[in-house]
Amino acid sequence: MKIIYSHLKTFLPNLNVTPQKLRDDITMIGHFTNFYEEIEGEIVFDLDIKINRGDCLGYYGLARDLSVLYNIPLIIPETNLNSSNNNLPITVTSPDVTRVMCVKISNLKISPSPDWLVKFTKIHGVNSVNNIVDLTNYIMFMYGIPNHAFDATICGDHIIWETNNNKTKEFTTLDGTVLKLSSQNLVISNPSEVLSTDLVGGKKSGTYDNTTDIIIEVAIYNRVRIRLDSKELKTITEASTRLEKDLDPETIPLAFNELASQIIKLSGGHINSKTYDYYPNPISVPTIKYDFNSASQISGINISADFAKKTLTNLGCVIARNNNNSDEAISLVTPPPIRKDITIPEDLSEEIIRFYGYNNIPTNQPVTYKKTNNITPKILYLIEKTKDELVSQGYDEVITWPLIETPVDPKTVIRTENSINAEVIYLRQSLIPSLKNQLDQYSRYKLPNPKFFEIGKIYYQENGKYIEKYALGTYDGQEFKETILDDLVETLHATSLPYIPKVINNSAIELTSQIITLDANVNFTSPQDPLKLIEKYSAKINKNILWSMEITDIFENKYTFRVNYYNCDDKTAKKIHLSTFNLT
Numbered sequence: 001m002k003i004i005y006s007h008l009k010t011f012l013p014n015l016n017v018t019p020q021k022l023r024d025d026i027t028m029i030g031h032f033t034n035f036y037e038e039i040e041g042e043i044v045f046d047l048d049i050k051i052n053r054g055d056c057l058g059y060y061g062l063a064r065d066l067s068v069l070y071n072i073p074l075i076i077p078e079t080n081l082n083s084s085n086n087n088l089p090i091t092v093t094s095p096d097v098t099r100v101m102c103v104k105i106s107n108l109k110i111s112p113s114p115d116w117l118v119k120f121t122k123i124h125g126v127n128s129v130n131n132i133v134d135l136t137n138y139i140m141f142m143y144g145i146p147n148h149a150f151d152a153t154i155c156g157d158h159i160i161w162e163t164n165n166n167k168t169k170e171f172t173t174l175d176g177t178v179l180k181l182s183s184q185n186l187v188i189s190n191p192s193e194v195l196s197t198d199l200v201g202g203k204k205s206g207t208y209d210n211t212t213d214i215i216i217e218v219a220i221y222n223r224v225r226i227r228l229d230s231k232e233l234k235t236i237t238e239a240s241t242r243l244e245k246d247l248d249p250e251t252i253p254l255a256f257n258e259l260a261s262q263i264i265k266l267s268g269g270h271i272n273s274k275t276y277d278y279y280p281n282p283i284s285v286p287t288i289k290y291d292f293n294s295a296s297q298i299s300g301i302n303i304s305a306d307f308a309k310k311t312l313t314n315l316g317c318v319i320a321r322n323n324n325n326s327d328e329a330i331s332l333v334t335p336p337p338i339r340k341d342i343t344i345p346e347d348l349s350e351e352i353i354r355f356y357g358y359n360n361i362p363t364n365q366p367v368t369y370k371k372t373n374n375i376t377p378k379i380l381y382l383i384e385k386t387k388d389e390l391v392s393q394g395y396d397e398v399i400t401w402p403l404i405e406t407p408v409d410p411k412t413v414i415r416t417e418n419s420i421n422a423e424v425i426y427l428r429q430s431l432i433p434s435l436k437n438q439l440d441q442y443s444r445y446k447l448p449n450p451k452f453f454e455i456g457k458i459y460y461q462e463n464g465k466y467i468e469k470y471a472l473g474t475y476d477g478q479e480f481k482e483t484i485l486d487d488l489v490e491t492l493h494a495t496s497l498p499y500i501p502k503v504i505n506n507s508a509i510e511l512t513s514q515i516i517t518l519d520a521n522v523n524f525t526s527p528q529d530p531l532k533l534i535e536k537y538s539a540k541i542n543k544n545i546l547w548s549m550e551i552t553d554i555f556e557n558k559y560t561f562r563v564n565y566y567n568c569d570d571k572t573a574k575k576i577h578l579s580t581f582n583l584t
Contacts (some may be wrong), residue, residue: 001057002124005043009140011063014072019043029065029354031199032054039123043465052341054245058144060254061338064324068314068355076254079261088215089158095197096162096186100219101256102276103151108132108269110211126238131266132207132214135258135259137238143255145218145247146239149263150195152213154204155548156275159215160189168194174201179233186225198229200239213272216263218256220247246340248284283337290345295352301361305329314349315339378489379470383455386472386485392515394550394562396452400434402427402459412460425472427459431473432480439475448530448551451477455485515547515571516565520581524557533559540580545573
C-alpha cells in the first residue's frame with residue numbers, strides 16, 4: 001500500500017520526523033516498509049500491511065498507530081453538513097450487509113478534479129475521472145473503506161441492497177466487462193435492474209458530465225460473501241481487497257461525513273435528504289481480562305504497568321477495574337472497535353511490546369521467562385517419533401493429495417464443495433489407494449525394493465458427524481498396512497515418549513537401543529539381482545544386530561547399500577560393516 005507523507009499529516013498535523021526515521025519506525029511497529037521515494041514532489045512510502053490489520057488499509061488506521069508511537073494528537077477533519085427532511089426510499093434485504101450509510105446531494109457540478117486530487121489518485125495507481133469519482137477513491141484510500149456515488153437521475157432514489165436471486169444473469173461493468181452472476185451474489189439495484197455488485201459498479205451506476213444529483217453510499221459487507229463473489233466472478237478490485245478484511249463499521253460515519261463534505265466543497269450542491277443509516281446488528285467488542293504484568297513476562301524485560309495502561313488507553317482501549325479480582329494489576333480491557341484483531345490477552349501484550357519497541361529489547365542480557373504449559377497435542381509427538389523411526393528403517397516418506405476421485409465407501413465419504421478439480425471431489429477415507437499409486441510410480445522408475453510410508457489425515461462420516469483422524473500407511477516391500485494413530489496415541493502416552501515407537505502390524509514395541517546407519521559402495525563386474533545381494537550380505541550379519549538393509553542406489557555396476565544396526569555400539573557396528581562388505 002502506498003502512503004503519501006503530506007496526506008498522512010491530514011490526521012497528524014504535528015508529525016515532524018524525517019522520511020528515513022518514519023520508514024524505520026513504521027516497520028518497527030509491524031508495518032513493513034519496503035522503501036520510500038519522491039514522486040511528483042511528494043514523499044511516498046510503500047508498505048506491506050498484514051492481513052489481520054484491515055484497519056491500516058487506509059491512512060486513518062496507520063495514523064492511529066503513529067499517534068500512539070509519537071504521542072501526538074490524532075485529528076479528524078471537521079465536517080459541517082446541513083441535513084434535509086426528505087427520506088430516501090432505501091431498502092436492504094440481504095443478510096450480507098453489515099452497515100450502509102446513504103445521503104442525496106443535489107445541484108452539484110461535475111468537473112475535472114483539482115491538481116492535488118489528480119496527483120493523489122495517480123500516485124495510488126488510479127486514473128482520474130472527475131471530481132466526484134476521484135473523491136470516492138480518495139476517501140477509500142484515506143479511511144480504508146470503499147464507497148460509491150450513483151447518478152440519482154439514472155438510478156432513481158430507490159436503491160436496494162439484495163441477493164441477486166437470478167434477477168440478473170449477465171452484468172456489464174463500468175469498463176464494459178460482462179460478468180455472469182449467480183443467484184447468491186450480493187447486488188445493488190433499483191426496482192427494475194441491477195446497478196452494481198458488491199465488488200464493482202455497472203454502466204448505470206456511474207456519474208457523468210451532466211450529472212447534477214447523486215446518492216453517495218459507504219458500506220461494509222460480510223467478508224465471506226465478498227470473497228465468494230470475488231472468486232466466482234474472477235474479479236479483484238481495490239474495493240474487494242478491503243471489503244474482504246474485517247473492517248470496522250464504526251468508522252463508516254467518519255468516512256461518510258468526510259466524503260459528503262468534500263463533494264460539497266469541490267462541486268457545490270447541497271444535502272437533499274436525511275442520512276440513511278442501516279446498522280441492524282451493532283458490533284459487540286469483547287471485554288478481555290488482562291494482567292498488566294503480562295507484557296513483561298512475555299517479552300522477558302521490565303515493562304511497567306503504567307506504560308502498558310497508557311499505551312492501551314492511547315490506542316483507544318477502555319480500561320475498567322475488575323471488582324472480582326483482588327490483584328490490582330488485573331483489569332477488564334475493551335479494545336477499540338477498529339481493532340478487530342484484538343480478541344485475547346496476548347493481543348494486548350503484543351500491542352504494548354511493539355509500542356515499547358522491539359529495538360529496545362536488549363540482546364546482551366539474560367531474559368526472565370514464565371514457564372508455560374505444554375499444549376502440543378500428543379498425536380504430534382507420536383507422528384514425529386514415528387517418522388524418525390521409519391526413516392531410520394530405510395523407509396521413504398511420501399505426501400499424497402487428500403482429494404480422490406473414487407471413494408472407498410460411498411456411504412461414509414465426505415464430498416467437497418468448490419473443489420479445485422472437478423474430477424477429485426471426495427476426501428480420502430484411507431491412505432492405501434494413494435500408496436498403491438505411489439508403488440506404480442516406483443515400478444515405472446524401476447526402483448528396487450521400495451519401502452515408503454505416509455502420515456496424513458483421513459476423513460469420513462460417522463453417525464451424522466464429520467470425522468478426521470491421523471493415519472499411518474506403510475509399504476514394506478511386500479504388503480500395505482494402515483494404522484490409525486489417533487487410536488494409538490493414548491496407549492503410548494506420547495507426551496513423554498522415552499523411546500522411539502516402531503509401528504508394525506497395528507502395534508507398538510519399545511526400542512531400547514539406538515539405530516546406527518552405515519552405507520557401503522560395492523562394485524561388481526556385471527549387473528546383479530538386488531534382492532539376492534541383500535539376501536547374501538544379510539546372511540553375514542547376526543540377526544540380533546541387523547535391523548534392516550536396502551540398496552539405495554545403482555549406478556552402472558556400483559551398488560550402494562544402507563544398513564541399520566542396533567543392539568551394539570558404534571565401534572562394533574563399524575567393525576561388522578567393514579567385514580561384511582570387505583571394505584578393510
